[in-house]
Structures are given as C-alpha cells and as structure tokens.
Amino acid sequence: MSSEEKRTWIYAVIGVAVPVAYLATVLSKVPGTDVAGIAYVRPMLTAIGVGIGAGIVLSIVAAMASPKDAGRTDERDREINRRGEYVGFYVMSIAAIAPLVLAMAEVEQFWIAHALYLAFVLAAVTSAVVKIVAYRRGW
Known part of the structure; x- marks a missing residue:
C-alpha cells in the first residue's frame, strides 16, 4: 500500500469518526431543549480542529512507520488524487446549495451551520471513497 493510499484511509476514517x-455530542443535548438553543459552536470548532490535527498527526505516524515510502508519489497516485478531489469538489458544490437555501429562508443559524458542516463532511468522505475505490479496483 502506497503512502498516499494510507493517508487516504486515514482521512476516510477521520472523516467518519x-x-x-x-x-453524538450535539444529540446528547437535544432532550428537553430547543435545538436552535444548543451551544454547538465550541463542539463544532473542536471537531474541526480535532479532525485537522488527527489527520496531520496520523499522517506523520504513518510516514514514520514506513519512512522509505513517505512522500513518494507516482503518476498513478497523482491521478487518483486528482480524480478524488474532482469528485469531492462537485459534491461540495452541490451540497452547498442546502445551506444557501436555508440562509435565504432565514432559518436558525444552527441548521445553516450544520448543513454546511455536513456538506464538508460529505465532500471529504466522498473524495476519500473515490480514491480508495480507485486504489483497490485499479486505475
């Protein structure tokens, strides 16, 4: 498994976990309260920060585990990465319509923020899945 494929698996797991x-954190606050009143900003920013930090740290750990493969990419890796990012871009572009519509409808910020977060998550996971399928099924 190439270092790029390992990084893709890392990002896929982080993108779901x-x-x-x-x-789970936000849903635990739902019983007995209006969802628009839930303090979601700090947990969301924490989740984003943890996702970024975990991606960096786990990529470094994977590179240290197999140093001779770290940073080595070939044409296949670049093409798979390009295709995955291309698909992720289109998913994000389409999914971003929902928060835009919610904002135009003057819906609570809670729902707009979560629709946008969901769009980012869908784009990241879709991109990773496309890359993994390309690595596994051949390019």
Whole structure:
C-alpha cells in the first residue's frame, strides 16, 4: 500500500469518526431543549480542529512507520488524487446549495451551520471513497 493510499484511509476514517462523535455530542443535548438553543459552536470548532490535527498527526505516524515510502508519489497516485478531489469538489458544490437555501429562508443559524458542516463532511468522505475505490479496483 502506497503512502498516499494510507493517508487516504486515514482521512476516510477521520472523516467518519469525528463527525459521528460530534453528532453524538450535539444529540446528547437535544432532550428537553430547543435545538436552535444548543451551544454547538465550541463542539463544532473542536471537531474541526480535532479532525485537522488527527489527520496531520496520523499522517506523520504513518510516514514514520514506513519512512522509505513517505512522500513518494507516482503518476498513478497523482491521478487518483486528482480524480478524488474532482469528485469531492462537485459534491461540495452541490451540497452547498442546502445551506444557501436555508440562509435565504432565514432559518436558525444552527441548521445553516450544520448543513454546511455536513456538506464538508460529505465532500471529504466522498473524495476519500473515490480514491480508495480507485486504489483497490485499479486505475
């Protein structure tokens, strides 16, 4: 497995695990309160920071585990990365319509922020899945 594929797996796991943990945190506050009144900003910023930090740290750990492969990319890796980012861009572009519509409808900020966060998560996970499928099924 190339170092780029390892990084893709890391990002895929983080892209699912961190939002699920964030969702569990926010949903635990739902009983007995209006969702628009939930303090979501700090947990969301924490989730974003943890996701970024975990991606960096785990990529470094993976590079240290196999130093001779670290940073080595070939044409196949670059093409797979390009295709995954391309698909992720389109997912983000389409998914960003929902928060835009919510903002135009003057919906509570809670829902707009979460729709935007969901758009980012969907784009990241879709991009990673496209890359993993390309690595596994061949390019």
